[in-house]
Amino acid sequence: MEIILEIIMIPAVLATIKILVIILMFAMPLGTVLTLMERKWSAMIQDRVGPNRANIGKFTGHGALHLAADGLKSIFKEDTMPKGADGFLYLIAPFFGLIAGVATFAIIPLAGPIGDFTFQVTDIEPGLLFIFAITSLSVYGAVLAGSSSNSKFALLGGTRAAAQMISYEVFMGLALMGIFMVYGTTRVSGIVDGQNEYWFGNLIPMWGVFTQPLGFLLFFTALVAETKRAPFDAPEGESEIVAGYFLEYSGMRWSAFMLAEYVALVGVASLITTLFFGGYHIPWLHLWESAPQWLVTIMQVIKFSIFTLFFCWFQIQLRWTVPKFRFDQTMSLGWKKLLPLSLVNVIVTAFVILAFA
Amino acid sequence: MFIGGSMKLKVKKVQRIDGVRESFYFPAIFSGLRLTVKHFWRNLFGSKDVVTINYPEEKRHVSERWRGRHRLTRRDDGFLSCVACYMCETICPSKCIHIESGEHPDLSVEKYPVVFNIDELRCVFCGLCVEACPKDAIRMDTGIISMAYTSRETFDFTRDLLRDNYDPKAHANPKYGDYDLPSPSSQEEALPNSQGVPAT
Known part of the structure; x- marks a missing residue:
C-alpha cells in the first residue's frame, strides 16, 4: 500500500x-456530450425538438443514444483519402487540433491546492504564454488538412483558417496583457489567487471581468475566432466552400476534427472561467472560517464546472444567434x-495602475 | 463588356446603417441573444414554442377533402355500392384500376365487381374516379395519406382490402384474397344472403 502511494507521488x-x-473525466466527456447538446440546444433555440430517434427498443433517452450511434457510425465508416x-500529412492533420x-487543460486548476497537492497538471511559470504557444499549434491542423487534401475548397478553407487564426492571435495576447498587469504574473495560480482579493472591504471580488471588462470582451471574441466557430466560421464556410479544410475527411478522422472543435470549446470556457471569473475561487467563502477542507474543494470543483458549463452554453447560444461574418469582415x-x-485597453490599464498603485 | 454610352445603368441604393454602434456589432449581438435565450429557456422548461409534430407518433389533422387511399363504400345492407360500370377504370389517367364484373345472384343487384384491383403505386391520386362514379361507390376519404410498405405486392389493393381504413401493416399476413360470394340456386334463397361480401 505504501509502495503504491510512493509510486503515485x-x-x-x-x-x-x-x-x-x-482529460478523460472532464475535457473529453464534456466535449463529447456537447456535440449532442449543441444539437439539442440549437433545436430549443429554433423551436424544434432535436434528435430523438436513435433507440434501443423503446429507450431513446431523449436523444442520448445518438452519441453512441454517431460513434459507431464514424468507427465503421470508410476512411477515405482523395487521389x-x-x-502522411493528410493522415496526421486531424490530431493537431485535438492535441x-x-x-489547454494542462495549466487549468480545477480546485485549490491541498497542501502540496494541486488540482492542476502543472503550474509552470510562463503559464498563459504556454496557452498562446499551444493555440498557435492548432492552426497547423487546419492548414495541413487544407493543403494536403488536394482539393481547392479545402485549400481555400485552410488558407482562411491560417489567416484568421494568426490575426486573432495577435490581439488575443494583447487583450490578456491587461490581466498580466493587474495581477502581476503570467502564472495561472497567481492570477487565480489574485482574483480572490476584494474591493471596498468584502464587497466586490476582484474578478478579471470586473478589473478588465474590455479585456474580457476582446479575449472572448479572440478565443471564439480561434475555435473557428460561428460567427467566425469562414474557414468552414459551408455556404461557400462546402466544409472548408476538412472537406475531404470521413469517418473517425472527421470525428477528430469535430471532437477537437468541442474540446476547444470546453477549453475556451474553462480558460475564461479561470482568467476572468475567479477560477475555482468562490467569492465571500472566506467569511465562513470553519469550512472543512474537503467540502471547500468539492464546492470549488462544482463552481468551476458550473461556470465552464455556462460558457460552453454561451458559445453555443452565440453560434445559433449571430450570422456568419464574411471573411473580409472578419479580418x-x-x-x-x-x-x-486592445492596445487602448493596455495603455489605459497601465495608466490606471500607475495612478492608483 | 462595353455598353453604349447612352445607356444609363440602374443602380439601387441600399440604405445601410453606419456608425460606431453598428460597427462594433455588440449591441446587435446582445439584442439577438435576448431573443434566442428567451426561446431557449421557454423551450427548456416545457417546450412551449416547439412547433414540430413527431410524425409517426403524432399525426396532424387531415382535411376531409384530402385525397387519400381509396375505399369502396357500402349500401345500407352492407353490400358494395359498386355496380361495375367501368366508369372509374375508363377515366383513370394512370390505368391503375382493374375491374371484372360478375352477375349477382340477387336479381335486384344487376352487376357487382368480382375483381376490383387498384394498384396504389400507379395511382396519381387525381380523384377523377371519385368524380366519375355514378353511385358514390368509391371515395378517397380514408385519411390514409402515407402508404409505406416493404413490398410491391402490398400496394395491390383488391376489392376486400379496400375496406374502410384497412392497414396492411396491422396484419401479420397482409395479403388475402376476396371472399367468394355464395351461389344460391334461386332468387328466394338468395335474398337473405344479399350481404354477399362479408363486412368483416
Missing part, C-alpha cells in the same frame, strides 16, 4: 494520473477595430 506519475483524470493527397485543444473587425481597442 513520483511527480511524473502524478502528472500522468492528473492528465488522465482531467493525389499528401498521405492543441487537450493541451477588418480583427485588425481595424479589435487590435486598436
